[in-house]
Each structure stands twice: as C-alpha cells, then as structure tokens.
Amino acid sequence: MAENWIDVSAHQGIINWPKVAASGVKGAVIRAGYGNSASQQDRQFAGNIKGATAAGLKAAVYWFSYADTVADARAEWAACQRVIEPYKSKILFVAYDYEYDSVRYYKKLHGAAPANDLINKMVNTFLNAAKADGYAGALYTNNDYRKNIFYAATMAAWNVWLADYSGGPDIKCFMQQNSSTGSVPGISGNVDMDILFQTVGANPPYSCDTSVPVTVARGNAYQALIICDSVPKVVAGTPDVVTVLHRYDDGNKRYFWFVPIGQPGQEAGIYINDGPRQFIIKIK
Numbered sequence: 001m002a003e004n005w006i007d008v009s010a011h012q013g014i015i016n017w018p019k020v021a022a023s024g025v026k027g028a029v030i031r032a033g034y035g036n037s038a039s040q041q042d043r044q045f046a047g048n049i050k051g052a053t054a055a056g057l058k059a060a061v062y063w064f065s066y067a068d069t070v071a072d073a074r075a076e077w078a079a080c081q082r083v084i085e086p087y088k089s090k091i092l093f094v095a096y097d098y099e100y101d102s103v104r105y106y107k108k109l110h111g112a113a114p115a116n117d118l119i120n121k122m123v124n125t126f127l128n129a130a131k132a133d134g135y136a137g138a139l140y141t142n143n144d145y146r147k148n149i150f151y152a153a154t155m156a157a158w159n160v161w162l163a164d165y166s167g168g169p170d171i172k173c174f175m176q177q178n179s180s181t182g183s184v185p186g187i188s189g190n191v192d193m194d195i196l197f198q199t200v201g202a203n204p205p206y207s208c209d210t211s212v213p214v215t216v217a218r219g220n221a222y223q224a225l226i227i228c229d230s231v232p233k234v235v236a237g238t239p240d241v242v243t244v245l246h247r248y249d250d251g252n253k254r255y256f257w258f259v260p261i262g263q264p265g266q267e268a269g270i271y272i273n274d275g276p277r278q279f280i281i282k283i284k
Contacts, residue, residue, distance in 0.1 A: 003027060005194040007062065007177065010044040012187050017051035019186030027058030027196060029095060029161075029175075034064035036075040038082040045083065053090045061087075062095035062140060065126070066105045068114070073122035077129040093200045094130045095138040095161050098123055099145065120154045127158055132237050132269050134276035136200045140177075143170055159200050159274075174198045206232050206272055213280040218264065221257045222281060223247065226272060228254055237269035238262075242281045244270070 004024055008015065009031035030048045033041040052059050063080040067073040084091060098119060106114045127137035138159040146155060146162070162173040169176040175196045182193035206228035216222045226232055229252050236242040241262035247255040258270065260283040269277040
C-alpha cells in the first residue's frame with residue numbers, strides 16, 4: 001500500500017513532528033548533509049531524525065553531492081556515514097542526490113560540465129560504499145537526468161526515487177517526489193511531498209548458513225546454503241573480486257558457490273535480496 005512521505009532539510013526550520021504524524025504522513029527522508037566533510041551536516045538533521053522517529057514516523061536520509069572525483073564521492077560517503085551512524089537502526093535507506101547544483105559546482109571548479117561516465121561512477125561509488133556498510137541505497141533523480149545522464153545499469157542497480165510532478169511516475173520507481181509546494185501541518189512554508197510505493201530496508205525472507213567472514217584460496221570455491229521460497233538475488237559487492245554461481249536447488253534450499261577471482265588480500269561483501277551485507281569472502 002502506498003504511503004505519504006515528505007522530504008525535509010534545514011530549509012523547513014524547526015518542525016513540529018507530532019503534528020506532521022497526526023496529518024497522515026507516514027515517513028520522512030531527512031537531509032543528513034552535503035559534501036565531503038561531516039562538518040557539513042545539515043544543522044537540523046539530529047533534531048529532525050530524533051523528532052520524526054519519536055513521533056512514530058518511518059525515516060530515511062539523503063546526502064547532497066558536490067563530488068568532482070570518484071575519490072571525493074567515497075569521501076562523501078565517509079562523511080555521511082559518520083553523521084548517520086548513531087541512527088543506523090532507524091534509517092530505512094540512504095539516498096544520494098546528484099543533480100543540477102552538483103554540476104554547477106563542478107563547472108565552477110573545472111570550467112566545464114562533468115562527463116556522464118564520471119557522474120555514474122561517482123554515484124555508484126557512494127551507493128556501493130553505503131551498501132557495503134549495511135545500508136539500503138537509493139538514487140534520487142528526475143526525468144531529465146534518468147534520460148540523459150544516468151546509465152541504464154545505474155538506474156537498474158538502485159532503488160529509484162524519482163522527482164516527477166506531472167502526475168503518476170513516468171517509470172517504475174520505489175518512491176516518487178510529486179510536489180515541491182506541499183503544505184503539511186507542523187511545517188512552515190512549502191515542503192516536498194512524496195509517495196512511497198514499496199518498502200525498502202526490511203528484513204528479507206531468507207536464512208543463510210554463513211554470517212562470518214570466510215577465507216578462500218584462489219582456485220577453490222566456498223559453498224553457502226540459503227533457504228528461501230524463491231531463488232534469491234545473491235551478489236558480490238565487488239564482482240571483480242568474487243564471482244557468485246547459483247549451483248542447484250533442493251526444494252527451498254538454494255546452494256551457491258563463491259569463487260575468488262581477485263588477488264590475495266582482497267575481499268568482497270556478499271549481499272542477498274538487496275539486504276545488508278551477509279558475510280565477507282577474503283582471498284588468501
């Protein structure tokens with residue numbers, strides 16, 4: 001069932017969260033900050049996430065990007081993680097917001113717009129790092145960027161939070177931002193309105209016989225058993241380090257091989273059904 005959400009930042013000032021909850025809003029995506037330093041934490045973030053969750057609302061966060069290199073996107077995740085880690089148990093997903101102001105900042109630094117390839121690499125770097133640290137990732141975008149900037153592979157890799165004010169969303173997405181001029185009791189002025197179509201960050205319906213790090217030599221493979229009513233999605237966070245092979249099924253018992261293809265000393269996190277990291281394969 002679709003839920004009414006909002007997304008907020010310091011621009012909304014002090015929010016009366018009990019009034020927001022009483023209005024029928026079910027959740028909020030809260031800006032945690034921007035840029036590559038934890039000192040750029042949104043000044044209302046702590047108050048917003050504490051207030052929203054205390055009022056019984058679901059909560060997620062977003063981080064606004066000014067990255068201009070892949071290393072900078074990785075630094076942005078480090079800053080974001082430092083800010084949000086105390087509230088990890090309350091956060092359903094982390095969204096990365098790369099858009100027009102991000103490009104304007106890049107032009108100011110470099111004199112020209114960033115290449116699409118760089119933008120996609122930066123987005124995937126941030127969200128893959130978030131995923132490796134146990135957070136569900138989401139990509140905030142609009143119809144312009146999803147048509148002209150983001151690759152199909154990038155769009156397919158993440159939960160898409162689509163800004164689309166023209167009615168229903170133009171593509172399938174897990175959340176739609178459908179207005180920037182909403183009015184909600186407890187908030188002064190306009191606020192972004194959202195519709196959540198599907199839950200993310202929930203515990204996936206599976207069990208796995210492995211949850212601790214496993215060391216495997218090149219030339220060998222590790223087998224894990226996953227019990228799931230349907231064949232689960234099992235991936236390595238760094239597929240150039242470990243290959244995942246679906247071996248066979250015995251009823252709802254699903255057997256997978258994990259084959260090291262990287263170099264000794266490398267490691268890869270293993271993820272099931274887009275959940276948090278299940279375990280790590282280390283290469284010896």
